[in-house]
Amino acid sequence: MNETDFLNDYDPSAFQRPSVAVDLVLLGIRAGRPAVLLVKRDQLPHVGRWALPGGFVGIDESLDAAAARVLREKAGMAEAHLEQLYTFGAVERDPRMRIISVAYLALLTEQAFDAALGVKPALLPAAIHVAWAGETGGPVDMLAPGGEKLTLAFDHADILATAMLRLRGKLDYSDVAFALLPELFTLRQLQDVHEAILGTALNKPAFRRRQLDKGWLMATGAYESGAAFRPAELYRFQRLMAD
Amino acid sequence: MNETDFLNDYDPSAFQRPSVAVDLVLLGIRAGRPAVLLVKRDQLPHVGRWALPGGFVGIDESLDAAAARVLREKAGMAEAHLEQLYTFGAVERDPRMRIISVAYLALLTEQAFDAALGVKPALLPAAIHVAWAGETGGPVDMLAPGGEKLTLAFDHADILATAMLRLRGKLDYSDVAFALLPELFTLRQLQDVHEAILGTALNKPAFRRRQLDKGWLMATGAYESGAAFRPAELYRFQRLMAD
DNA sequence: CCATTAATATGCATGATACATATATCTGTC
DNA sequence: GACAGATATATGTATCATGCATATTAATGG
Numbered sequence: 001m002n003e004t005d006f007l008n009d010y011d012p013s014a015f016q017r018p019s020v021a022v023d024l025v026l027l028g029i030r031a032g033r034p035a036v037l038l039v040k041r042d043q044l045p046h047v048g049r050w051a052l053p054g055g056f057v058g059i060d061e062s063l064d065a066a067a068a069r070v071l072r073e074k075a076g077m078a079e080a081h082l083e084q085l086y087t088f089g090a091v092e093r094d095p096r097m098r099i100i101s102v103a104y105l106a107l108l109t110e111q112a113f114d115a116a117l118g119v120k121p122a123l124l125p126a127a128i129h130v131a132w133a134g135e136t137g138g139p140v141d142m143l144a145p146g147g148e149k150l151t152l153a154f155d156h157a158d159i160l161a162t163a164m165l166r167l168r169g170k171l172d173y174s175d176v177a178f179a180l181l182p183e184l185f186t187l188r189q190l191q192d193v194h195e196a197i198l199g200t201a202l203n204k205p206a207f208r209r210r211q212l213d214k215g216w217l218m219a220t221g222a223y224e225s226g227a228a229f230r231p232a233e234l235y236r237f238q239r240l241m242a243d
Numbered sequence: 244m245n246e247t248d249f250l251n252d253y254d255p256s257a258f259q260r261p262s263v264a265v266d267l268v269l270l271g272i273r274a275g276r277p278a279v280l281l282v283k284r285d286q287l288p289h290v291g292r293w294a295l296p297g298g299f300v301g302i303d304e305s306l307d308a309a310a311a312r313v314l315r316e317k318a319g320m321a322e323a324h325l326e327q328l329y330t331f332g333a334v335e336r337d338p339r340m341r342i343i344s345v346a347y348l349a350l351l352t353e354q355a356f357d358a359a360l361g362v363k364p365a366l367l368p369a370a371i372h373v374a375w376a377g378e379t380g381g382p383v384d385m386l387a388p389g390g391e392k393l394t395l396a397f398d399h400a401d402i403l404a405t406a407m408l409r410l411r412g413k414l415d416y417s418d419v420a421f422a423l424l425p426e427l428f429t430l431r432q433l434q435d436v437h438e439a440i441l442g443t444a445l446n447k448p449a450f451r452r453r454q455l456d457k458g459w460l461m462a463t464g465a466y467e468s469g470a471a472f473r474p475a476e477l478y479r480f481q482r483l484m485a486d
Numbered sequence: 487c488c489a490t491t492a493a494t495a496t497g498c499a500t501g502a503t504a505c506a507t508a509t510a511t512c513t514g515t516c
Numbered sequence: 517g518a519c520a521g522a523t524a525t526a527t528g529t530a531t532c533a534t535g536c537a538t539a540t541t542a543a544t545g546g
Binding site: 429430431447448451470471472473474475476 | 521522523524525526527
């Protein structure tokens with residue numbers, strides 16, 4: 001049966017149907033480590049636990065539009081790299097009712113991250129650092145600002161782990177890293193972002209050469225200011241034509 | 244607002260909610276080319292057009308379970324490589340009502356593909372070849388058995404294009420190719436699968452060495468039979484431990 | 487003016503890959 | 517039974533990407 005044959009077979013509105021929500025992984029790099037913006041739940045279930053910000057999908061709203069709306073309403077951000085991550089549909093993922101969640105990955109610059117923390121402290125009370133367990137590239141751990149491990153609400157730890165894996169996988173062949181950097185950046189900043197996401201150190205000359213050979217970096221001729229030592233040149237990301 | 248805060252804010256069941264369906268891209272290699280199993284619609288809208296088989300997600304059924312059920316009921320297949328692809332949620336993707344579709348990719352061996360065609364001719368009337376337009380690795384075209392181009396129902400052409408891109412991207416670093424091959428296969432068969440999906444010819448010695456170096460091929464010591472010329476050794480896929 | 491620090495540049499060894507070519511093993515023909 | 521034809525399998529070599537060591541440049545601060 002095709003998805004649209006139901007009018008002649010049965011009326012699905014006569015049955016209870018799953019609700020559809022979007023949940024956002026708001027991810028940025030803070031102090032050289034990956035960090036996500038979370039909300040602290042003040043209601044049952046999972047009172048007091050941290051959770052990903054989310055919202056229901058309206059009947060006249062595309063999934064992408066719903067994600068953008070949540071980004072706007074919850075984090076006060078108009079612009080961010082938004083991409084669909086995965087859809088989580090286990091029956092018991094929410095103890096009260098059936099909710100299917102389409103997870104989105106939102107990448108924030110350090111500036112946007114800090115702005116969201118400052119502007120909406122009530123909605124986004126804290127930044128949670130994401131650490132690769134044992135620094136070996138294994139599964140992720142969530143660390144509160146204090147440093148203690150914590151357990152996210154619902155299946156949000158799975159969502160976060162999926163986000164980190166996706167990010168790691170796309171890092172070297174896509175342009176996601178640039179969504180985490182300001183308009184102008186140095187090669188060292190770019191390498192710092194890669195190292196934070198991968199959780200490993202990279203060889204500097206090899207990294208520089210590889211990035212420059214990709215042809216998507218535009219030297220600006222300007223240099224960083226305020227450096228105690230030799231200032232680095234500022235680059236700009238230039239989207240490739242042959243994509 | 245978090246996805247589960249609604250009990251204290253508003254009741255989403257009081258509003259119309261989107262329905263959730265799964266659609267399957269049943270993909271195999273036929274005669275050295277990628278092919279998908281489609282159903283011919285006999286109802287409005289898009290009467291007479293080809294469409295991906297799909298079905299609604301039950302209230303007590305996970306997304307993966309719904310995909311497996313559609314695979315079982317529509318194609319009569321108990322086993323196939325099933326993986327979630329992407330979720331399509333444009334508002335107007337179905338002209339009658341709001342349906343969010345979670346697309347799954349199902350990979351079939353040539354044997355399973357042919358069996359599905361033969362056993363369920365009423366449900367799966369035809370195999371449609373998928374061709375890379377211009378054989379240059381560009382966007383996909385769908386060709387009916389006769390050879391004429393055709394237009395799929397709804398946004399199913401987008402879904403199919405997404406499936407082909409995903410498959411191409413995962414081909415060399417994942418084990419998806421083996422889901423398209425029988426238990427025992429020759430290196431030439433493996434290369435044929437890669438070439439069909441990529442739409443380009445590959446260098447034979449380089450391909451062999453790379454595959455053997457991955458360490459996931461187990462030589463069986465047996466050889467293909469019925470070959471007019473030197474018979475090739477049969478290999479078996481052996482999942483790697485260090486995954 | 488020199489020590490310090492990091493950015494930038496270069497040289498070299500290593501490993502992966504593309505391509506050409508050689509050898510092995512089967513069938514069918516004469 | 518030798519040989520041609522066809523394909524599997526193996527090897528050799530040039531080229532390219534990468535990792536790592538090291539040199540050079542440009543800033544600050546004593």
